[in-house]
Amino acid sequence: GEDVEQSLFLSVREGDSSVINCTYTDSSSTYLYWYKQEPGAGLQLLTYIFSNMDMKQDQRLTVLLNKKDKHLSLRIADTQTGDSAIYFCAESTAGRRALTFGSGTRLQVQP
Amino acid sequence: DARVTQTPRHKVTEMGQEVTMRCQPILGHNTVFWYRQTMMQGLELLAYFRNRAPLDDSGMPKDRFSAEMPDATLATLKIQPSEPRDSAVYFCASGLVIRGPTSNNQPQHFGDGTRLSIL
Numbered sequence: 001g002e003d004v005e006q007s008l009f010l011s012v013r014e015g016d017s018s019v020i021n022c023t024y025t026d027s028s029s030t031y032l033y034w035y036k037q038e039p040g041a042g043l044q045l046l047t048y049i050f051s052n053m054d055m056k057q058d059q060r061l062t063v064l065l066n067k068k069d070k071h072l073s074l075r076i077a078d079t080q081t082g083d084s085a086i087y088f089c090a091e092s093t094a095g096r097r098a099l100t101f102g103s104g105t106r107l108q109v110q111p
Numbered sequence: 112d113a114r115v116t117q118t119p120r121h122k123v124t125e126m127g128q129e130v131t132m133r134c135q136p137i138l139g140h141n142t143v144f145w146y147r148q149t150m151m152q153g154l155e156l157l158a159y160f161r162n163r164a165p166l167d168d169s170g171m172p173k174d175r176f177s178a179e180m181p182d183a184t185l186a187t188l189k190i191q192p193s194e195p196r197d198s199a200v201y202f203c204a205s206g207l208v209i210r211g212p213t214s215n216n217q218p219q220h221f222g223d224g225t226r227l228s229i230l
Contacts, residue, residue, distance in 0.1 A: 098156045
C-alpha cells in the first residue's frame with residue numbers, strides 16, 4: 001500500500017530557512033500536500049503541488065518535487081517562532097482521493 | 112473564509128455510551144472525509160463520501176462505527192457502543208473533485224476536530 005515517511009523533528013533558529021523532507025512510495029500519486037498543525041488545533045492546508053509540477057512557490061514557502069526519487073520538500077524562508085508546529089506531508093491519487101499522511105515533522109524554532 | 116465546522120469540539124463520556132460527531136462541509140464541496148488522529152497511529156482514514164455516497168469505509172470498525180450524510184450540508188460519525196480505545200481526535204475534511212483538469216479540483220480543508228475521551 002501507500003507509504004509516506006518524514007523525519008520526526010527539526011530545530012532551526014529564527015530567521016534561518018527550514019527544509020522539511022518527505023518521501024512517498026506510490027508512483028501514481030497525483031497530488032502532494034503540506035499541512036500544518038499547531039498544538040490542540042486542526043490541520044491547516046499550507047500548500048499543494050500536482051505531480052506534473054517540479055516546484056511551487058507561495059510567499060515564504062517553496063515546495064520541490066522530485067518525482068523520479070518520490071521526494072517532496074517544503075522550504076520555509078525566514079522561519080519565525082510562529083512557524084513552530086507539526087508539518088504533515090500527504091499524498092493522494094486521482095483514483096483514491098483520501099489522503100495518506102506521513103507521521104509529521106515537529107519544527108521547533110528557537111529565538 | 113469558508114470553513115469546515117465540526118461539533119462538538121470536545122466530548123467526554125463513559126464507555127458504552129453512544130457518541131455522535133457532526134460535520135458541516137464547505138458549501139459546494141462534494142467530498143467528505145473522516146479521519147482519526149492518535150499518538151500511536153497518526154492520521155488514519157475512517158470513511159470517504161462523494162456526492163453523499165460512501166466510497167470507502169474500510170478504515171472503520173463496522174461493528175460499532177457508522178458514517179452517514181443525511182444531506183449535503185451534514186455528515187455524521189457515530190460510535191455505539193464507545194470504548195476507551197476510541198479516544199482520539201476525529202477530523203472531518205471536505206474537498207471538491209470534478210472531471211477535467213486537475214487544477215479545477217480543490218484540496219481537502221479540515222475542521223478543528225472533535226476531541227473524544229472515553230472513560
